[in-house]
Amino acid sequence: TRYRYLYLLNKQARLTGLYLSNANYTLGSPADPDAPGLPVVNLTFNKAGARIFSEITGANINKKLAIVLDSTVFSAPVIRTRIREGRARITGIKSLDEAKTLAIVLRAGALPAPLEVVEQRSIGPSLGEDSIRKGLLASIIGLALVLFFTIFYYRLSGVIAIIALTLNLLFLFAAMSLVNATLTLPGVAGIILSLGMAVDANVLIFERIREELRSGKSVAAAIDSGYGRAFWTVFDSNLTTLIAGIVLYKFGTGPIRGFAVTLSFGIVISMFTAIFVTRLIQDYIVATKKPETLSI
Numbered sequence: 001t002r003y004r005y006l007y008l009l010n011k012q013a014r015l016t017g018l019y020l021s022n023a024n025y026t027l028g029s030p031a032d033p034d035a036p037g038l039p040v041v042n043l044t045f046n047k048a049g050a051r052i053f054s055e056i057t058g059a060n061i062n063k064k065l066a067i068v069l070d071s072t073v074f075s076a077p078v079i080r081t082r083i084r085e086g087r088a089r090i091t092g093i094k095s096l097d098e099a100k101t102l103a104i105v106l107r108a109g110a111l112p113a114p115l116e117v118v119e120q121r122s123i124g125p126s127l128g129e130d131s132i133r134k135g136l137l138a139s140i141i142g143l144a145l146v147l148f149f150t151i152f153y154y155r156l157s158g159v160i161a162i163i164a165l166t167l168n169l170l171f172l173f174a175a176m177s178l179v180n181a182t183l184t185l186p187g188v189a190g191i192i193l194s195l196g197m198a199v200d201a202n203v204l205i206f207e208r209i210r211e212e213l214r215s216g217k218s219v220a221a222a223i224d225s226g227y228g229r230a231f232w233t234v235f236d237s238n239l240t241t242l243i244a245g246i247v248l249y250k251f252g253t254g255p256i257r258g259f260a261v262t263l264s265f266g267i268v269i270s271m272f273t274a275i276f277v278t279r280l281i282q283d284y285i286v287a288t289k290k291p292e293t294l295s296i
Contacts (some may be wrong), residue, residue, distance in 0.1 A: 005073075005076075007064075007073050007076060007278065009066055009068065009073075013068070014052060014056055015049065015053060015056060017050050017106065017107075017108070018048060018049075019045050019046055019048055019049025019052060019053075020043065020044070020045055020046075020106060020107070021044045021045060021046050021049070022042075022043075022044045022107075023041060023043050023044070023102075023103045023107050024041070024042055024103055024105035025038075025039060025040065025041050025042070025096070025100050025102070025103040026040055026042065027039060027040065027092070027096070028040045034091045035091040035092075038091070038093065039093040039094075039095065039098065040088040040089050040090065040093065041089060041092055041093065041099050041102050041103050041106070042087070042088075042089045042100065043087065043088045043089065043090070043106065044086065044087050045086040045087075045088075046086070047086070049086060050085065050086025051085070053083060053086060054082060054083060054084045054086075056079075057079050057082045057083045057088075058079070058082035060079050060187065061079055061080070061081060061082065062078060062079065062080070063078070063079055063247065064076040064077065064078055064079070065077060065078075065079055065120070067102070067105065067106065069105050069108060071199065074101070074102060074105045075090065075102055075105075077090045077091075077092065087269055089101065105245075112263055131185055135185045135188050135189070136188060139188055139191075139192050142192065142256045143192070143195065143295065146195075146196070147162055147165075150199060150202070151164060154202075154206050154296055155295040156294075156295030156296070157206050157209075157282075157294070157295060157296040158292035160278050160281045160282065161199065161202040161206075161274075161278060162205035163277070163278075163281065164198070164202070164273040164274055164277045164278045164281075165195060165198055165199065165273070167273050168194075168195065168198050168266070168269050168270050168273040168274075169191075169195070171269045171272075171273070172191060172194070172262070172265055172266050172269050175265045175269065176261070176262065176265065177288055179261075181258075181261055181262075182258070183262075184255060184258045185255070186255040186258045186259035187258040187259060187261065187262040189259055189262075190245075190258070190259040190261070190262030190263035190266065191262045191266055193263055193266070194262065194263055194265070194266020194267055194269075194270055195266065195270070197237070197238060197241060197266070197267060197270055198266075198270035198273060198274045199281070200237070201230075201237075201238070201270060201274035201275065202235040202274050202278060204230045204233055204234055205226055205227055205230040205234070205274070205278070206226075206296055207253075207277070208225070208226035208227075208229050208230040209222050209223055209225075209226030209227075209294065209296055210226075210296060211226070212225045212226050213293075213294060213296075219286055219291055219292070219294045220286050221292065222294065223279070223282050223283070223286065223294070227275065227279050234271070234275065235271070238267050238270065238271050241263070242264055242266050242267045242268065244265040245260045245264035245267065246260070246264060248260035248262065248263075249261060254296075
Protein backbone atom coordinates (compact mmCIF):
# COMPACT_ATOMS: atom_id res chain seq x y z
CA THR A 1 0.00 0.00 0.00
CA ARG A 2 1.31 3.42 -0.94
CA TYR A 3 0.62 6.51 1.15
CA ARG A 4 0.93 10.14 0.20
CA TYR A 5 1.39 13.15 2.43
CA LEU A 6 -1.31 15.80 2.18
CA TYR A 7 -0.40 19.44 2.80
CA LEU A 8 -2.67 22.36 3.59
CA LEU A 9 -1.21 25.35 1.78
CA ASN A 10 -1.91 29.05 1.69
CA LYS A 11 -3.89 30.08 -1.38
CA GLN A 12 -1.28 32.64 -2.43
CA ALA A 13 2.46 31.95 -2.33
CA ARG A 14 4.38 34.65 -0.48
CA LEU A 15 7.71 33.75 -2.08
CA THR A 16 8.07 32.58 -5.68
CA GLY A 17 10.94 31.36 -7.79
CA LEU A 18 11.30 34.83 -9.32
CA TYR A 19 13.20 35.84 -6.17
CA LEU A 20 15.57 32.85 -6.37
CA SER A 21 19.06 33.60 -7.72
CA ASN A 22 20.44 30.07 -7.64
CA ALA A 23 19.82 26.55 -6.36
CA ASN A 24 22.37 23.73 -6.42
CA TYR A 25 23.02 20.44 -4.70
CA THR A 26 26.13 19.11 -3.03
CA LEU A 27 27.31 16.74 -0.29
CA GLY A 28 27.82 17.97 3.26
CA SER A 29 31.28 17.63 4.74
CA PRO A 30 31.95 14.72 7.14
CA ALA A 31 32.19 17.24 9.98
CA ASP A 32 28.82 18.82 9.19
CA PRO A 33 26.57 18.21 12.24
CA ASP A 34 23.34 18.52 10.22
CA ALA A 35 24.28 16.51 7.11
CA PRO A 36 27.59 14.61 7.51
CA GLY A 37 28.39 13.36 4.01
CA LEU A 38 24.71 13.60 3.05
CA PRO A 39 23.06 15.46 0.13
CA VAL A 40 22.26 19.13 0.70
CA VAL A 41 20.45 21.67 -1.49
CA ASN A 42 21.72 25.27 -1.26
CA LEU A 43 19.46 28.25 -2.01
CA THR A 44 20.40 31.85 -2.76
CA PHE A 45 17.81 34.63 -3.01
CA ASN A 46 18.15 38.10 -4.48
CA LYS A 47 17.93 41.19 -2.29
CA ALA A 48 14.12 41.43 -2.34
CA GLY A 49 13.77 37.67 -1.90
CA ALA A 50 16.15 37.67 1.07
CA ARG A 51 13.94 40.23 2.85
CA ILE A 52 10.74 38.25 2.21
CA PHE A 53 12.43 34.96 3.14
CA SER A 54 13.65 36.49 6.41
CA GLU A 55 10.09 37.51 7.30
CA ILE A 56 8.65 34.10 6.39
CA THR A 57 11.25 32.07 8.28
CA GLY A 58 11.08 34.36 11.30
CA ALA A 59 7.31 33.97 11.58
CA ASN A 60 7.22 30.19 10.97
CA ILE A 61 9.99 28.61 13.04
CA ASN A 62 9.49 24.82 13.48
CA LYS A 63 6.84 24.87 10.75
CA LYS A 64 7.09 23.42 7.26
CA LEU A 65 7.81 25.44 4.12
CA ALA A 66 6.30 23.84 1.03
CA ILE A 67 8.21 23.86 -2.27
CA VAL A 68 5.58 23.73 -5.01
CA LEU A 69 5.84 23.51 -8.80
CA ASP A 70 2.78 23.11 -11.05
CA SER A 71 0.51 22.41 -8.06
CA THR A 72 2.74 19.58 -6.80
CA VAL A 73 4.54 19.71 -3.44
CA PHE A 74 8.03 18.36 -4.07
CA SER A 75 9.39 18.98 -0.58
CA ALA A 76 8.35 20.54 2.73
CA PRO A 77 11.43 21.13 4.90
CA VAL A 78 11.07 22.37 8.48
CA ILE A 79 12.20 25.93 9.26
CA ARG A 80 14.70 25.70 12.13
CA THR A 81 15.59 29.38 12.53
CA ARG A 82 15.13 32.79 11.01
CA ILE A 83 17.36 33.22 7.94
CA ARG A 84 18.34 36.81 7.28
CA GLU A 85 21.16 36.65 4.72
CA GLY A 86 19.17 35.20 1.82
CA ARG A 87 21.20 31.98 1.85
CA ALA A 88 19.66 28.75 3.06
CA ARG A 89 20.14 25.02 2.72
CA ILE A 90 17.83 22.03 2.84
CA THR A 91 19.03 18.97 4.75
CA GLY A 92 17.46 15.61 5.54
CA ILE A 93 17.50 14.56 1.89
CA LYS A 94 17.77 10.80 1.43
CA SER A 95 19.61 10.50 -1.87
CA LEU A 96 21.70 12.50 -4.31
CA ASP A 97 19.07 11.97 -7.03
CA GLU A 98 16.43 13.49 -4.78
CA ALA A 99 18.67 16.49 -4.11
CA LYS A 100 19.34 16.90 -7.85
CA THR A 101 15.61 16.78 -8.64
CA LEU A 102 14.81 19.29 -5.91
CA ALA A 103 17.47 21.72 -7.19
CA ILE A 104 16.05 21.44 -10.72
CA VAL A 105 12.53 22.05 -9.42
CA LEU A 106 13.68 25.15 -7.54
CA ARG A 107 15.43 26.56 -10.59
CA ALA A 108 12.45 25.74 -12.80
CA GLY A 109 10.27 27.74 -10.41
CA ALA A 110 12.10 30.87 -11.52
CA LEU A 111 10.42 30.61 -14.93
CA PRO A 112 7.55 33.07 -15.44
CA ALA A 113 5.21 30.36 -16.74
CA PRO A 114 4.41 26.73 -15.80
CA LEU A 115 6.29 24.02 -17.66
CA GLU A 116 4.50 22.03 -20.33
CA VAL A 117 6.15 19.10 -22.07
CA VAL A 118 5.58 19.58 -25.80
CA GLU A 119 8.02 16.93 -27.00
CA GLN A 120 10.40 14.53 -25.31
CA ARG A 121 13.23 12.62 -26.97
CA SER A 122 15.82 10.21 -25.65
CA ILE A 123 19.25 9.98 -27.27
CA GLY A 124 21.30 6.88 -26.62
CA PRO A 125 24.78 7.21 -25.11
CA SER A 126 26.36 5.65 -28.21
CA LEU A 127 25.24 8.59 -30.36
CA GLY A 128 26.80 11.09 -27.96
CA GLU A 129 30.03 9.09 -27.79
CA ASP A 130 30.15 8.84 -31.58
CA SER A 131 29.71 12.61 -31.96
CA ILE A 132 32.51 13.34 -29.50
CA ARG A 133 34.78 10.75 -31.16
CA LYS A 134 34.24 12.24 -34.61
CA GLY A 135 34.69 15.75 -33.26
CA LEU A 136 37.99 14.80 -31.63
CA LEU A 137 39.16 13.07 -34.83
CA ALA A 138 38.34 16.14 -36.94
CA SER A 139 40.11 18.34 -34.39
CA ILE A 140 43.25 16.18 -34.44
CA ILE A 141 43.38 16.16 -38.25
CA GLY A 142 42.89 19.92 -38.46
CA LEU A 143 45.48 20.55 -35.76
CA ALA A 144 47.99 18.26 -37.48
CA LEU A 145 47.59 20.19 -40.76
CA VAL A 146 48.11 23.50 -38.95
CA LEU A 147 51.25 22.16 -37.25
CA PHE A 148 52.64 20.88 -40.53
CA PHE A 149 52.08 24.23 -42.24
CA THR A 150 53.60 26.16 -39.33
CA ILE A 151 56.79 24.08 -39.34
CA PHE A 152 57.03 24.02 -43.15
CA TYR A 153 56.58 27.77 -43.54
CA TYR A 154 58.41 29.11 -40.48
CA ARG A 155 61.00 26.34 -39.94
CA LEU A 156 62.72 26.65 -36.52
CA SER A 157 60.38 29.45 -35.44
CA GLY A 158 57.49 27.15 -36.36
CA VAL A 159 58.92 24.48 -34.03
CA ILE A 160 59.05 27.10 -31.26
CA ALA A 161 55.40 27.94 -31.95
CA ILE A 162 54.52 24.22 -31.65
CA ILE A 163 56.27 24.03 -28.27
CA ALA A 164 54.22 27.02 -27.09
CA LEU A 165 51.06 25.42 -28.49
CA THR A 166 51.76 22.21 -26.57
CA LEU A 167 52.20 24.19 -23.36
CA ASN A 168 48.97 25.98 -24.19
CA LEU A 169 47.11 22.66 -24.27
CA LEU A 170 48.69 21.44 -21.02
CA PHE A 171 47.88 24.67 -19.19
CA LEU A 172 44.33 24.64 -20.57
CA PHE A 173 43.62 21.09 -19.38
CA ALA A 174 45.14 21.95 -15.99
CA ALA A 175 42.86 24.98 -15.68
CA MET A 176 39.80 22.93 -16.63
CA SER A 177 40.76 20.27 -14.09
CA LEU A 178 41.17 22.97 -11.45
CA VAL A 179 37.55 24.12 -11.85
CA ASN A 180 36.23 20.55 -12.40
CA ALA A 181 35.01 21.40 -15.91
CA THR A 182 33.58 18.61 -18.08
CA LEU A 183 34.85 18.34 -21.65
CA THR A 184 31.96 18.34 -24.12
CA LEU A 185 31.78 18.63 -27.91
CA PRO A 186 31.24 22.43 -27.77
CA GLY A 187 34.13 22.53 -25.29
CA VAL A 188 36.35 20.79 -27.85
CA ALA A 189 35.31 23.44 -30.39
CA GLY A 190 36.33 26.15 -27.91
CA ILE A 191 39.74 24.53 -27.44
CA ILE A 192 40.34 24.32 -31.19
CA LEU A 193 39.32 27.95 -31.67
CA SER A 194 41.64 29.10 -28.89
CA LEU A 195 44.52 27.11 -30.44
CA GLY A 196 43.77 28.76 -33.77
CA MET A 197 43.96 32.15 -32.06
CA ALA A 198 47.34 31.16 -30.60
CA VAL A 199 48.67 30.14 -34.02
CA ASP A 200 47.33 33.39 -35.50
CA ALA A 201 49.20 35.37 -32.84
CA ASN A 202 52.45 33.58 -33.73
CA VAL A 203 51.89 34.23 -37.44
CA LEU A 204 51.44 37.96 -36.77
CA ILE A 205 54.61 38.07 -34.66
CA PHE A 206 56.72 36.08 -37.14
CA GLU A 207 55.61 38.22 -40.08
CA ARG A 208 56.53 41.35 -38.13
CA ILE A 209 59.98 39.88 -37.42
CA ARG A 210 60.42 39.06 -41.12
CA GLU A 211 59.63 42.66 -42.02
CA GLU A 212 62.23 43.91 -39.54
CA LEU A 213 64.85 41.51 -40.92
CA ARG A 214 64.14 42.67 -44.49
CA SER A 215 64.72 46.27 -43.38
CA GLY A 216 68.26 45.31 -42.40
CA LYS A 217 68.00 45.04 -38.63
CA SER A 218 70.02 42.50 -36.66
CA VAL A 219 68.37 39.31 -35.40
CA ALA A 220 68.09 40.57 -31.81
CA ALA A 221 66.72 43.95 -32.88
CA ALA A 222 64.26 42.33 -35.31
CA ILE A 223 62.91 40.03 -32.58
CA ASP A 224 62.57 42.89 -30.13
CA SER A 225 60.84 45.16 -32.62
CA GLY A 226 58.68 42.38 -34.08
CA TYR A 227 57.22 41.35 -30.72
CA GLY A 228 56.79 44.97 -29.68
CA ARG A 229 54.91 45.97 -32.85
CA ALA A 230 52.71 42.85 -32.88
CA PHE A 231 51.80 42.92 -29.17
CA TRP A 232 48.89 45.38 -29.29
CA THR A 233 47.43 43.80 -32.41
CA VAL A 234 47.41 40.39 -30.71
CA PHE A 235 46.17 41.88 -27.45
CA ASP A 236 43.22 43.69 -29.07
CA SER A 237 42.22 40.58 -31.05
CA ASN A 238 42.31 38.33 -27.99
CA LEU A 239 40.56 40.88 -25.77
CA THR A 240 37.55 41.18 -28.08
CA THR A 241 37.27 37.39 -28.29
CA LEU A 242 37.57 37.10 -24.49
CA ILE A 243 34.76 39.63 -24.01
CA ALA A 244 32.58 37.58 -26.37
CA GLY A 245 33.39 34.44 -24.35
CA ILE A 246 32.45 36.14 -21.07
CA VAL A 247 29.13 37.32 -22.53
CA LEU A 248 28.39 33.80 -23.81
CA TYR A 249 29.09 32.34 -20.36
CA LYS A 250 26.99 34.99 -18.60
CA PHE A 251 23.89 34.69 -20.76
CA GLY A 252 24.29 31.23 -22.30
CA THR A 253 23.24 27.84 -20.94
CA GLY A 254 24.46 24.26 -21.15
CA PRO A 255 26.69 23.61 -24.19
CA ILE A 256 27.12 27.35 -24.85
CA ARG A 257 28.70 27.79 -21.42
CA GLY A 258 31.00 24.83 -22.04
CA PHE A 259 32.20 26.48 -25.25
CA ALA A 260 32.65 29.82 -23.46
CA VAL A 261 34.69 28.29 -20.61
CA THR A 262 37.25 26.55 -22.81
CA LEU A 263 37.43 29.53 -25.19
CA SER A 264 38.03 32.04 -22.37
CA PHE A 265 40.64 29.90 -20.64
CA GLY A 266 42.34 29.22 -23.98
CA ILE A 267 42.47 32.90 -24.95
CA VAL A 268 44.10 33.96 -21.68
CA ILE A 269 46.61 31.10 -21.81
CA SER A 270 47.43 31.65 -25.49
CA MET A 271 48.35 35.26 -24.74
CA PHE A 272 50.97 33.96 -22.31
CA THR A 273 52.35 31.15 -24.49
CA ALA A 274 52.26 32.96 -27.85
CA ILE A 275 53.91 36.14 -26.60
CA PHE A 276 56.02 35.35 -23.52
CA VAL A 277 56.99 31.69 -24.02
CA THR A 278 58.02 32.02 -27.66
CA ARG A 279 59.83 35.30 -26.90
CA LEU A 280 61.73 33.61 -24.07
CA ILE A 281 62.87 30.78 -26.36
CA GLN A 282 63.84 33.16 -29.16
CA ASP A 283 65.87 35.33 -26.75
CA TYR A 284 67.59 32.23 -25.36
CA ILE A 285 68.63 31.10 -28.84
CA VAL A 286 69.95 34.55 -29.71
CA ALA A 287 71.84 34.87 -26.43
CA THR A 288 73.47 31.44 -26.60
CA LYS A 289 73.92 30.78 -30.34
CA LYS A 290 74.28 34.39 -31.54
CA PRO A 291 72.96 33.53 -35.04
CA GLU A 292 73.56 35.94 -37.93
CA THR A 293 70.26 34.92 -39.54
CA LEU A 294 66.98 33.69 -38.05
CA SER A 295 65.25 30.52 -39.21
CA ILE A 296 61.84 32.04 -39.89
